[in-house]
Amino acid sequence: xxxxxxxxxxxxxxxxxxxxxxxxxxxxxxxxxxxxxxxxxxxxxxxxxxxxxxxxxxxxxxxxxxxxxxxxxxxxxxxxxxxxxxxxxxxxxxxxxxxxxxxxxxxxxxxxxxxxxxxxxxxxxxxxxxxxxxxxxxxxxxxxxxxxxxxxxxxxxxxxxxxxxxxxxxxxxxxxxxxxxxxxxxxxxxxxxxxxxxxxxxxxxxxxxxxxxxxxxxxxxxxxxxxxxxxxxxxxxxxxxxxxxxxxxxxxxxxxxxxxxxxxxxxxxxxxxxxxxxxxxxxxxxxxx
Numbered sequence: 001x002x003x004x005x006x007x008x009x010x011x012x013x014x015x016x017x018x019x020x021x022x023x024x025x026x027x028x029x030x031x032x033x034x035x036x037x038x039x040x041x042x043x044x045x046x047x048x049x050x051x052x053x054x055x056x057x058x059x060x061x062x063x064x065x066x067x068x069x070x071x072x073x074x075x076x077x078x079x080x081x082x083x084x085x086x087x088x089x090x091x092x093x094x095x096x097x098x099x100x101x102x103x104x105x106x107x108x109x110x111x112x113x114x115x116x117x118x119x120x121x122x123x124x125x126x127x128x129x130x131x132x133x134x135x136x137x138x139x140x141x142x143x144x145x146x147x148x149x150x151x152x153x154x155x156x157x158x159x160x161x162x163x164x165x166x167x168x169x170x171x172x173x174x175x176x177x178x179x180x181x182x183x184x185x186x187x188x189x190x191x192x193x194x195x196x197x198x199x200x201x202x203x204x205x206x207x208x209x210x211x212x213x214x215x216x217x218x219x220x221x222x223x224x225x226x227x228x229x230x231x232x233x234x235x236x237x238x239x240x241x242x243x244x245x246x247x248x249x250x251x252x253x254x255x256x257x258x259x260x261x262x263x264x265x266x267x268x269x270x271x272x273x274x275x276x277x278x279x280x281x282x283x284x285x286x287x288x289x
Contacts, residue, residue: 045124224274
């Protein structure tokens with residue numbers, strides 16, 4: 001399911017933040033290997049799969065001159081991480097050889113009421129695909145069963161991994177099979193298609209704590225740690241030396257550029273560890289339920 005395994009180190013070699021984010025989006029493994037609805041990498045049908053060196057060349061060229069990517073992102077500036085993630089995927093699909101982006105954020109309506117949106121419609125050598133994309137951070141339990149997806153919470157406690165999977169499988173993905181969607185798709189000359197999800201992001205493990213990964217976690221999923229603010233001094237004392245810096249929300253995607261621990265590599269500092277610092281009352285924060 002990781003379709004470009006030989007390029008996993010490339011994002012760390014890129015210097016432009018948005019290009020690094022783009023590379024991370026395309027190259028990072030999914031959060032889960034087993035999901036309640038089929039999962040598919042958006043570029044699984046691209047010519048880049050057989051020639052990953054061409055993808056690397058494209059990303060390095062963008063790192064040299066990022067104007068095309070910067071222009072694309074400027075057309076829909078957003079502070080929402082999920083929308084930024086979708087914009088990066090749209091840019092990648094538009095430039096991938098052998099893939100055609102048919103529509104993005106396509107609204108499905110009934111009697112003037114919006115039922116939902118299809119995140120992405122694309123065509124490749126395997127046919128037409130409806131894709132629902134999501135980028136998430138989930139914090140595992142300090143005392144509960146880490147295998148239980150209901151124990152993995154989003155930072156604001158509104159989101160839970162099991163609920164997100166259920167929403168994808170029971171609402172977001174089936175919407176393309178509704179009669180209202182069929183009418184919209186027919187106008188795009190789409191009769192046959194498959195529906196898939198792609199879930200990226202980080203699983204953050206408690207410190208202190210021994211939570212295991214949730215059921216279905218990808219063996220190479222991206223991971224970090226989380227801890228309460230009161231535990232910060234003990235955590236720093238127990239861990240390897242390095243510099244810590246906060247990451248702005250958009251920078252949660254790619255390697256640093258949460259808190260991140262940096263270690264020196266020659267003349268540069270590179271990311272060694274990600275950490276999410278939460279209030280001492282978390283997850284019982286007033287107003288967060």
